[in-house]
Amino acid sequence: MQIIARETLIGKRIAKLDAPEKASGKTRYIHDLDLPGQLYGKILRSGRVHAKILRIDTSKAKALPGVHAVITAADVPWQRPIGVARDHLPLKTDRVRSPRDEIAAVAAQSEEIAQAALRLIEVEYEDLPVLTDPLDALAPDAPLIHPEPHGADGGTEHLKPGAPVAYSGRPDNLAMTFDYEQGDVARGEADSDLVVEDTFRLHYVTHCCMGVSGIIAEFDSSGNLTMYSNTQVPFLHKREFAEILGMDPARIRIIQPPIGGGFGSKLDIYPFEPICVFLARATGRPVKLVFSREEEFLASPTRQPVILKLRSGCRRDGTLTFRAVETIHDNGAYTSWGATTPFVMMQTVSSLYRVPHCSYHTKAVYTNNPYAGSFRGYGNLQATFAVESHMDRMADALGIDPLEFRLKNAQDPGEVTPQGMQFKTCGLKECLKSAAELGDYQAKRRAYAALQAEPGRFKRGVGLASMLHVGGGAKIYPSDGCGTILKMDDFGAVTLITGASEIGQGSETVLAQLVCEELGLPLSAVRVVNNDTEITPWDVGVHASRTTFIGGNSAIGAARKARAKILDAAAKQTGLPAQALDLRAGQIVEERSGNPLLSLAKLIRSLHFSDKAELVMTTHYYEPPSHHQDRQFKGDVSAAYAWASQVVEVEVDTETGAVRLLKVSGAHDVGRVLNRLGIEGQIEGGIVMGQGYALTEELIVEQGRIRNPAFRDYKLVTAPEIPEIAVRFVETLDGEGPQGAKGVGEAPAICIAAATANAIENATGVRILALPFTPEKVYRALREER
Template structure:
């Protein structure tokens, strides 16, 4: 057993008291003197050529201070992938989905801004809309982006081993097509931004972003403003789930409107805008072919995927890369073939969404695994154990597995759910289903970078400061990162003053995504804390005249081993350093790993440079009402290998929240489209799970120690929903014998499947 004083403890969220009293300031709460309100005019057509935009009448409306269109921008396209940039802040020639930005207005109040939008005259020539990626791929289909040859934004093929030989050697082959649908991130806080920009071109932005440092650079690029003139300050952030990573037109509009008027401008998305004009989970079609033997060994697996990109790239290209990596890395399979196409359509575009392509891949693969188990009359858990990944292995697609608790997660849910007993005494309409997953536990250098920086200092009073570029969007990194620092510096986390996210006062951090903050920012903080610790001890050694090796830190004192009465307090060390040595003790930490392998393919993500892989197994127990098709979740078990768990209270919260987001994706949440228009852009028709819908949820933390993680930790946030849906759908199949391969399993769909049986 390890002997930590802080790590592994159920420490309360550092921000909880501020939040529970209503004092936490979110972006929408910010009110600056002279502030104007901005609104964005969005396309009502799914695909159209812009013939003209007339803003003259809107400009004349009393109370309107500025109206901007593409003419007011440098027309620089952007995307998460610089080489595949395809989005303008305001489109100039065409609109490509219902919601595409055309113009923006700043006015003295919101009502005036809304009124002004209605006075902008946009003359559009409607074009044929493409809403189905399969149609969009056909030869002769109208082009959505005129500068490209086809509507396929990205295509790649990856082969490992020999797929044809693999199939030839297999005792059995199963083929099946799986489809998944659009999910909305649905953070309860919508996108909001306040920008204040003076005539000196200095820009300050308060934005609910998951990635403030990259946002600063993207704003700098698309508006051609020097980065040193931009400051991004994230206030408290009301959840993100991937939706708040991108640069968004709201940000650009806010800055431009503020520049034009010389006054602060605030833009807040309505809930409807949040649904119709921010990112969503990419829909997908995945054809699988699996070859396997009598004993359950998977010999060969092949996937052909179409990812529905929507109108623009955003994260699409790397989401498809992840779709491949996670599909290919789960289980030990020697012969793998993957071919993927990322296809433009005239719909909302996909973005990063908790799991980043992995839920789509895992739904397909883990349903297939149950079909194989059924074919072989083999226990689904045994089948997975048979093919499980193991530590210190390299997968066929060259992913390094540094630590792996997949087997342990399978065994944990089996035991906790009483699987064997329940399987033997199966009740009518009740079913159990299981699904496993692999995901990165620390971001990746797929884009070339995976950086996080941190600095620590001791001030003249001995107070310890942590400055980190990491951004807490609710997951609790403010708490876990101070815990890491506190453990190293032998103090309590709440004794550390914390400064985060502000691009002026923290070192760059890529941001909160890719389940990377605990791992990457944690490593940076750990290094910064170790550096500072070394300096504190050295200074104490100097003052005390003792050798460094005899000194240790205890409760903000540096003590001499075995002589507890001999020691010096942090306050004295700080004071001496400051007044006598004219020095502030600091420590810096920086992480940007892992090494990128020579054979890394940035297109397919072969030899994916993820620093550590996390694993999990979910197990669902359901009851199905055959007369209505309603699926009732009874029990849910989620065992996660996230390395060493820094804070179990917060980790459980991630697992529970992720599982419930997965329940929604599996059963009730679906953005429904008609000719590119979203029919349910509100919470009464887009059904999140409520407190009334949740079953008993049992989170299980299977700890491994990752050699490269801070204290052995790996990431967790996104993993929490990746294998939820297939576990539930496998349970439905166990309950009523219907195999549903297209998500979501609404009660109507389940009912229809039962009827057709």
């Protein structure tokens, strides 16, 4: 008999399970789906920055042949506000607060007819004073963005307790505040030999998912709603949609077709989604609503723009003493996840390095600008840009090598930070050293600094930055868990039914891999079902780099239960103790010798077709051992923390201001590499997303209007511009992680802008405090300096 050795898939290069369908064009995205009898929805947007709605006349649009419904807020008096602060009615009633605001919607038999109908809707506005500078938002004479309660028909119905419309309005423009303190900043400052202060300005960028936003909504004859949706959080949405629509959540089903990119953009409910449901309800037909690319730029969320004042101090020997942050977050007209990025920003401020005294204060203020959602990194790109710029500034002022300065203040395993984060594993120091070695950081930095004053048009520089991010989920909701149902068929194949959504990041492949590891099966024996709330168990959603960690532990839990059941049955049949048995290559084998004893499929059939007749089906719910923050923002919110350091090398053309990214050398504490191909893909893609944030991308907003809603004018990085990269994995084998792994999805994008700022300074001696580093900005900065 053939001996079967134990094999592992962990750390191998595994092709994604969904790649063959995608590479051959067979994958059906939301844009490719059509339901019989489907109508097409379109939205009329205000085009006004801030105005009162005086009159809407839809009669001409309704009369257009092929139009099935034209709706305005008056047709849905029961609509409820959406968004993080519930301050946003899907269809606006009496006031518009930004040009993207939804006024009316049409359902028609074709997109062309729907578009033509929009042009027939007459709206009369009265313009209001506009507020577009967030620094003006709290001035006593600033225009108010949400002065009155808003809701149904502008009437008073919504003011009754328990009534559907709940937003009470605000007497100021303050959307949200965050205030965190640790230690005593004044004492820290008194202890400091060096204090530096700067104000950093972080700009608008947007997700640019290649597949634009879209949804199909359909009611069945019993009033059950099915949404084909690109959401990243189907179970949270089920509940929230129920609240918004006044429906029983049990009647809402969300099916997620494959998604053309997420990156955090699909974490909130946006007006187009309930509007599509209103249209489906009004017409009794399935309605499909898909954005144009221009609409995607105008009406999907952005990354949070921030004005951040940072004051940092240290002693002469390089020990950090304090850090004080004040930010103004431009909240835009409505509140989505962008306003809550301080949750992550303050972690970087307080805990990336050891700093005894810390304060963090954010005011998120309403304006008539676009509003920000969540975006890969969730505030951490912004916070890291400021903190790591200051680390270099302080090191240089003290004459200490910036790598040594960081190592001196870096966290170690076992640290519990004043914010309450517990670093059970922490590879920061190893990341710093590895990245510096890969990028030849210290030698190059000295050499390039020496060349700054030499003649020559092209200057090179290297910059270093590190990051800390949640790597074991984030306990923001009552549960941060994920459920799994695992069933085996009569032939030994597995169906893994998981709550964890696939958004292109490769989660279904890594989950299948983890199951194979427990059950000794080839990948081809596992099918993953992950996109239908009617079938899959609950999961909190794809965010916070959590899916491999949380979904992975859940899948392992279910697989271990199946394994135990199989080995118990095999023990009875073979007469050997279960501990002496193993599962390998679809066989039950003797653990020590690898001798095959019987086939897994046969064993399962013998269980099924026996007197006791049973199937191998298991379930598992994994809840990470993390904690909610208290009201002071203290608490160990993640079951593990991810670390990374990156060295960026740039070339600056001092005559044009153009900055070229030559090389990125990264070291990432990922816990453990599970799928090498997948994790490389996450890191490479994250680096280039960070490159775009640092150098090329900017959503230009002037007086509340987006001026560049097209790829022609919004510059994504293209293939010829990508840098050389070198990546090293630091495997700290986290005790709670699935096979030791931590989350990695957001990490690689976080440090690039900060490291690039430091590299430009090394090349030119000029520190730039605002992003992106466009040729014009760099050129001006170089000229001002001289």
